[in-house]
Amino acid sequence: MKKKVNIGIIGCGSVFRSMHLPSLINLTDKFNIVSIFDTDKNAIKLTKKIINNYSRVKYTDSAEVIFRDPEIDAVAVLTGTSVHVKYTLQALKHGKHVFLEKPAAVLPKDVKRIIAAEKKYRRFVQVGMVLRYSSFYEELCRIIDSQKYGRVLWMNWLETRPFDPMLWRYNNSAENGDAIIHDKAVHQINLFNRFAGAKPAETAAFGGQYLINPKTYSKVRAFRNEVMLKGDSNDNLMAIIKYKNGVKASITVSYVSPHARESRWIIQLEKAKIIAHFETFVSSNRATKRKWEGNPSSIYLFADNKKYPVVWKYPMSYPPNENNLVFYDEYKDEPMHPGSGAQWKAFYGTVTKSSKPESSTKVALDDIIVAKAIDEAIKKKKVIRINH
Ligand SMILES: NC(=O)c1ccc[n+]([C@@H]2O[C@H](COP(=O)([O-])OP(=O)(O)OC[C@H]3O[C@@H](n4cnc5c(N)ncnc54)[C@H](O)[C@@H]3O)[C@@H](O)[C@H]2O)c1
Incomplete structure (x- = not known):
């Protein structure tokens, strides 16, 4: 045994x-x-x-x-x-x-x-x-690592979600990290670092407070509760990371959404584009024991395998359909979260x-190096070169 x-x-x-x-x-x-x-x-x-x-x-x-x-x-x-x-x-x-x-x-x-x-x-x-262990991640690794579609040129990830009611997250960012950078964007940074294929080199970023600032609102809704939010953390972030091989990655992350989480990712490769929808939660049904309903993770792959003498001579449009859907998952076997x-x-x-x-912690080190650089870029209002 x-x-x-x-x-x-x-x-x-x-x-x-x-x-x-x-x-x-x-x-x-x-x-x-x-x-x-x-x-x-x-x-x-x-x-x-x-x-x-x-x-x-x-x-x-x-x-x-x-x-x-x-x-x-x-x-x-x-x-x-x-x-x-x-x-x-x-x-x-x-x-x-x-x-x-x-x-x-x-x-x-x-x-x-x-x-x-x-x-x-x-x-x-x-x-x-957790995402590192999801079948969604495995599928992206399979597509990108095959090198069939050339190298990654740029990535863009948009994620919006409501406030998380854990109030400690927005306070004392020196000790807890910044809510939107260390707590949220760290997931995006982690996968960008994996797929860029080189070390991060520099970053530019803007962050701010739409809802945390009590001068704007006295209370906000965080899931089911109304809470008074205050703290020194950002609640929205736009950042660009440039990697040593020229790959660029941009993130827009925001806690300012009355709607459930939405997460969309575009990865532009030399010969294909990946559009991924991840964790686009709509509702959860407690009666089904925490299985999320109707909330697919999907990956569309738009590739053109024909040979042309001139790049983009015949630009084509591919609407998302069954032919370019390469992955669809309803989290069947995962309680609460893919990869959990x-x-x-x-x-x-x-x-x-x-x-x-x-x-590993070695992987986490690169994530935290980028998170710190993003934090500095916001505070110092300038592009930060990343030292390893
Ligand atoms: N991987 C993910 O998807 C994911 C999702 C949510 C949270 N998290 C991470 O998990 C951690 C916890 O988040 P949470 O949402 O559960 O927060 P939480 O506040 O609900 O839970 C944290 C718990 O730690 C306890 N705690 C705090 N200080 C302690 C101490 N000194 N000794 C013992 N217990 C202590 C608190 O009492 C609380 O019960 C955070 O670091 C967060 O970033 C990860």
Whole structure:
């Protein structure tokens, strides 16, 4: 019989309850939650309600108890961002592998500290870049890496969504990171970095506050709740990243949408264009146990394989149809989020085979380097050259 990985959970907030716990409940052959620690009694109360008799979980009153428990093989750090680094370093020091929610840290130097600790204690940290484990991502890798359509020239990603009701995200960006840059755009940056095929070289960016600013609105709606938002974080961002090989990537990300999340991506290759719709949520139906309804991820590939003497001599138009639809997924096998179950299956391999994860801290370092450069570009109002 295969060994079950015993895990300790630090932070049982919304991402644990809505995404990780359903995944772990589906993977009881691989994981056993031994202990949970959270500083918030309400988070524990809500967790107890969902966890039922899934396993005989212990609720501890300190993270130390989890780190010192010899039965525990790995720790999941799922807290707010400000304590990611502290807990990850402690867990590594106690010989535990770590599943760390994104963003790994706010500053590149802290990601470097984690990388050094991984080497020192010979353990791995897998960063919760959930999209890296989605079938959507695999399909894009397949198309781009085949090189059948030439190299990537530019990428553009637009994502709009409503405010997330986690108010800590908008406050104290020095410790929590900027909500729209470190918390949201980090997903886009992560995939841009993967598909650009070179290191990022420079960035220009504009950000701002449409809704966080209490001078504009006293309250805004965040999902079901009305909340008073204030903080030093941006709620919208437009940024361009230029890579060392000339590839350009631009993002527009905004929390200022009364409508559910919409995510659209264009990747222009030399001989084809990819249009991808990702996580275009319309509604969720709780009765179907958190399966999203009618919310496809789709990838259209527009390619012209004919040979012409002159590039674009015969420009053609291809409306999206079955011929150019290469991928369509309704998240059938994933609770809540594409990649959410797959990332835990991968983490099982990270722990049992002690192998470096796809979403490694080395990958996260480049993400955080870009996030910091974008932050600086906004603050200094100038183009920032990226130093590695
Ligand atoms: N990968 C994704 O798609 C995704 C989605 C949502 C959130 N996240 C990330 O997950 C993390 C948590 O986000 P969330 O939405 O669950 O926030 P949350 O506020 O709902 O949950 C965080 C939990 O951590 C607890 N906590 C805070 N400080 C602590 C401490 N010092 N010790 C122990 N517990 C502590 C809080 O009490 C809370 O219950 C964030 O870093 C966020 O960026 C990732």
